Amino acid sequence: MPGELTHSLWVVTLETLYMTSVATVLVVLAGLPLGVLLVLTDRGGLWERPGLHRVLGTFVNVGRSVPFIILMVAIVPLTRLLVGTTIGTTAAIVPLVVAAIPFMGRVVEQGLREVDSGLVEAAIAMGSTHRRVIVRVLLPEALPSLVRGTALVVISLLGYSAMAGAVGGGGLGDLAVKYGYMRFRTDVMLGCLAVLLALVQLVQWLGDGVASRFDHTSPHSRRAHD
């Protein structure tokens, strides 16, 4: 039995990793431009478009306020259209991505807003194109907080994926509900929890590590004199 349990845990962990990592890639690809657009189109932004900004903002707010479990059911037709089925790990990726894009958009927006507006001003004064301001100034300056924010998004994707698993998506959530809960297998439940905990810790640790690697804002050896 312990051998079998370990095997099942291994399989569902791989399923969870699959769902989360594919979803993360798609979420970053979509959330990054969304966040950039949110900042650019805002009042006082480089590409002020109040109408578009309001539309994007509303989309993000609506997306973020729908509970995941409801969103998952609500977009079933979309999932079927894209994947051909609504059951299984691949099908679970669709609601994961849809749920996390608005979150990622806000994370990116937040990170970009933290960049000192003086740096943008300096870049403009040097004759930069808007494109260069975004690619060479805004994104690199925001990189540490973008990495930290992405870790946050990945952690909530892990949580969402467990929820998706509970309704037929596979993964750790599936195992925990079917065996740990319904068949009173406390050992399975604890195993699933331990793996989830470890994954969250790992993502957090990786995020912090990579972020501080890119963070050059603190003086490590301050010099007193000119």
Next chain:
Amino acid sequence: MIELRGISKVYRQGGREVSALQDVSLRVDPGEVFGVLGQSGAGKSTLIRCVNLLERPTQGRVRVNGKELLSLSPEELRLARQGIGMIFQHFNLFSSQTVAANVAYPLEVAGLPREQIRARVAELLALVGLSDKADTYPARLSGGQKQRVGIARALAPRPRILLSDEATSSLDPETTRSVLALLRDLNRQLGLTILLITHQMEVVKAICDTVAVLEQGRLVEQGKVVELLSRPGSHLHGLCYPPFTTGESAVLRGGQRVELSLSGEHSTRPILSTLARRFDVDAHLLEGSLERVGEARVGRLLFELTGAPDAVSQALAFLREQGLTSEEAAHAW
């Protein structure tokens, strides 16, 4: 080189209109260091940002390097900006990039080949004395070093104009002096035209040839620093020399209180000993200062003149004749 004509700027703030600049006109000649002096909130920042159109004036004309900036297309404006360097109070260096990459940035914007960029960056870092900091990140530098990087970055594409937005305001006095000396050298060696804004009289006295005084969005005065400082009654004189703190009670000997304004040739003549020899009077110094401003010396002196009443009034007449005292200042107290 820079010509602002009839510049006004109105901001809309929560439905209300706030006027930051009203009908400001000024002209900066090639090779000149031009200072705009004003308190915070006077509109200095807005004014300097109108020169490279970081702010677009509501009204007026902006002519820089022979181009009407307001009539340029966005692309032309971008190119024009490459010919106008700018440095900032908070340096505005890119924290995610090394010193060398910061200095290289405007050269990339200008589309220079990699090899030329590398050579030019090395040259600039040597110019500002930071060759050993090329691979350091800005956070590790002192304020003065950061501003030197800012200067190197601004000068990288060889602009003929440098705009300085309170560049020394967050530096300590000693560092301020060294950064000002660097700007003065660059002005002389490269013929760089500098337009700076500041709230520090020291900056104006240290490096400006010409000054404009800005108060509540209006220019109240404009002229050569030395001339304005040697003219009691000018705004600049008033700002630089607040009333003497030595009051009437300090005139203890029953003599005549005299205020002298010293500038130009007067500042080098032996006035007090001349008075003593010719009129048999004594001068008791109470307060005063004399300092170099550019190539000239300006200052003022408060003293008490004692002696026979006739002698004292003759001495006063002499000072007046020489144009050293204003009538007002020579009144008997």
